[in-house]
Amino acid sequence: MSNEKTIKSALISVFSKDGLEPIVKELNKQGVTIYSTGGTEKFIKDLGINVVPVEDVTSYPSILGGRVKTLHPKVFGGILNRQNHDGDVAELAEYEIPQIDVVIVDLYPFEKTVASGASNQDIIEKIDIGGISLIRAAAKNYADVICVSSVKDYAEFLELISANNGSISEEDRKRFAGKAFNVSSHYDTAIFNYFNKNHEEAALKISETNGKVLRYGENPHQRGFFFGDFDELFTKLHGKELSYNNLLDVDAAVNLMLEFKNDAPTFAILKHNNACGLAQRDTLHQAYVDALAGDPVSAFGGVLISNKEIDKATADEIHKLFCEVVIAPSFSAEALEILKGKKNRILLEIHDVDMPQTNVRSCLNGVLVQDRNNVTDKAEDLKNVTNTVPTQTQIDDLIFASKICKHTKSNTIVLAKNKQLCASGTGQTSRVDALEQAIHKAGSFKFDLNGAVMASDAFFPFPDCVEIANSAGIKAVIQPGGSIKDQLSIDFCNENGVAMVMTGTRHFKH
Ligand SMILES: NC(=O)c1ncn([C@@H]2O[C@H](COP(=O)(O)O)[C@@H](O)[C@H]2O)c1NC=O
Numbered sequence: 001m002s003n004e005k006t007i008k009s010a011l012i013s014v015f016s017k018d019g020l021e022p023i024v025k026e027l028n029k030q031g032v033t034i035y036s037t038g039g040t041e042k043f044i045k046d047l048g049i050n051v052v053p054v055e056d057v058t059s060y061p062s063i064l065g066g067r068v069k070t071l072h073p074k075v076f077g078g079i080l081n082r083q084n085h086d087g088d089v090a091e092l093a094e095y096e097i098p099q100i101d102v103v104i105v106d107l108y109p110f111e112k113t114v115a116s117g118a119s120n121q122d123i124i125e126k127i128d129i130g131g132i133s134l135i136r137a138a139a140k141n142y143a144d145v146i147c148v149s150s151v152k153d154y155a156e157f158l159e160l161i162s163a164n165n166g167s168i169s170e171e172d173r174k175r176f177a178g179k180a181f182n183v184s185s186h187y188d189t190a191i192f193n194y195f196n197k198n199h200e201e202a203a204l205k206i207s208e209t210n211g212k213v214l215r216y217g218e219n220p221h222q223r224g225f226f227f228g229d230f231d232e233l234f235t236k237l238h239g240k241e242l243s244y245n246n247l248l249d250v251d252a253a254v255n256l257m258l259e260f261k262n263d264a265p266t267f268a269i270l271k272h273n274n275a276c277g278l279a280q281r282d283t284l285h286q287a288y289v290d291a292l293a294g295d296p297v298s299a300f301g302g303v304l305i306s307n308k309e310i311d312k313a314t315a316d317e318i319h320k321l322f323c324e325v326v327i328a329p330s331f332s333a334e335a336l337e338i339l340k341g342k343k344n345r346i347l348l349e350i351h352d353v354d355m356p357q358t359n360v361r362s363c364l365n366g367v368l369v370q371d372r373n374n375v376t377d378k379a380e381d382l383k384n385v386t387n388t389v390p391t392q393t394q395i396d397d398l399i400f401a402s403k404i405c406k407h408t409k410s411n412t413i414v415l416a417k418n419k420q421l422c423a424s425g426t427g428q429t430s431r432v433d434a435l436e437q438a439i440h441k442a443g444s445f446k447f448d449l450n451g452a453v454m455a456s457d458a459f460f461p462f463p464d465c466v467e468i469a470n471s472a473g474i475k476a477v478i479q480p481g482g483s484i485k486d487q488l489s490i491d492f493c494n495e496n497g498v499a500m501v502m503t504g505t506r507h508f509k510h
Contacts, residue, residue, distance in 0.1 A: 005173070008031075008033065009035065009101050010032050011054070011102070012024070013130070014104060015106045020154070024044050034051045035098070074096075074098075079103060079137045101145060103135070107132060108125075108127070108131065143173070146176050147179075147180040218245060226242075230242075233353060234348040234349060238347040239325075250303060252407065253327055255407055256403075257305045261307055267305070269304050277299055278404055280400065281419070284308050285311070287306070291421070295423070301324055303327070304326045305328070306328045310339070311334075312335050316338060318339060329349065357371065382503060390453075390499040393418075396419065397416050397453040401416035401453050402478050405507055408457070410427065413455070415438045415449060431458070450473035450475075454477045458479070461483050463488040476499045476501075
């Protein structure tokens with residue numbers, strides 16, 4: 001190992017004292033001089049270990065309620081000096097500055113304080129100034145100093161110092177410096193985002209510290225990574241590693257099923273981010289059977305999601321299908337046993353947490369950001385625009401179809417009947433193509449579209465869609481409205497006894 005340095009002194013200033021004890025004991029065993037701040041100093045003293053208060057170095061007390069305690073040339077000189085620089089060494093001696101070889105800091109918990117709903121004043125007080133400066137200084141001077149900036153790194157640091165009698169290589173010091181700048185930049189991002197809640201500054205700062213290298217990206221020749229806290233949303237119960245495409249499907253499935261979160265048992269099957277089967281029934285087993293009937297061909301290799309615990313009867317059915325992922329709020333013990341029967345099948349228990357309220361995607365040489373589409377069409381939002389008004393059953397189906405439509409790639413047309421997805425046209429370049437695709441698909445799986453309803457993600461520019469739908473037996477339509485030619489579609493519906501409602505809300509999904 002190159003340029004090993006033996007630790008002789010350490011500055012420790014931590015908010016949370018968790019996990020510190022073994023480190024302090026090891027440093028003490030190795031005869032390291034420990035400098036420390038108020039609460040940390042007391043913690044170390046209480047362990048019966050010698051510690052030098054940082055005030056003895058600075059000859060200043062902690063002032064302004066702790067806002068200034070380590071911010072002093074004698075502290076930062078001790079960290080930032082270059083040990084191979086004669087001028088620095090001379091100045092250290094001249095000003096009686098002690099050399100500091102290790103800095104261990106745990107910052108004030110800014111993000112946790114914001115998340116707790118604390119007052120602005122409490123949040124401001126949790127902006128760590130001294131700690132972040134110590135981290136940056138120690139990391140900058142990794143040539144001589146090692147910086148431990150997170151509890152997560154304590155175990156590794158302890159191993160390093162125990163294994164080599166307190167001697168640490170430059171590679172390790174540099175690696176820890178990288179970790180330190182990860183901590184400091186994440187911390188500043190959180191602070192900026194708190195100050196920039198209303199986007200006064202035209203800047204986007206995203207900091208995800210839980211990165212994961214995926215097997216590959218969308219295709220095997222592309223690299224892929226996921227940056228996010230998967231474990232916050234799911235408990236993975238079984239199966240292989242999730243791929244890039246699995247993650248996209250899981251995202252689509254979760255967002256779709258949130259529409260039915262509090263409804264009767266609902267089951268959805270997705271392929272390539274779109275629902276190819278979805279049904280709502282009195283039992284989950286029946287919901288699954290009827291979802292699968294929507295398109296048993298596409299369901300092969302799909303992602304499955306339910307809004308209720310998966311029971312044995314449903315698991316028995318699912319087990320007959322080759323599917324990549326099954327997501328549910330919970331699985332009964334028997335269901336789990338059955339579904340684990342396929343080694344690679346991924347089983348995810350979804351937690352009851354909110355999805356992010358912002359969508360981000362790459363665009364040109366930058367990123368596009370928008371609010372989440374939080375509008376779900378409800379019965380009270382529907383405006384009857386035709387002489388024929390929909391029946392209650394049709395209204396239920398219209399809302400059901402509109403929820404699926406909202407989560408299907410544009411242009412889309414969704415056909416549904418009795419709370420079952422009959423077929424959809426997805427991602428088509430014209431609305432007529434989407435409708436014709438849906439009718440054709442419904443025909444291939446022997447759906448009788450007489451009495452089915454149609455949902456469209458955006459308005460009908462011409463009356464052609466209602467004309468085609470009527471010919472297929474569809475008698476109720478939901479769409480946002482807003483075309484200058486809306487009246488042509490309304491007139492056709494009136495002449496043919498079709499009920500049409502408008503929502504006023506477009507649900508494009510590109
Ligand atoms: N003001 C300073 O000079 C200063 N120096 C270190 N701190 C922080 O004080 C905390 C430790 O305080 P204590 O040892 O008193 O429990 C750490 O979170 C550390 O990041 C400071 N506090 C905030 O900026």
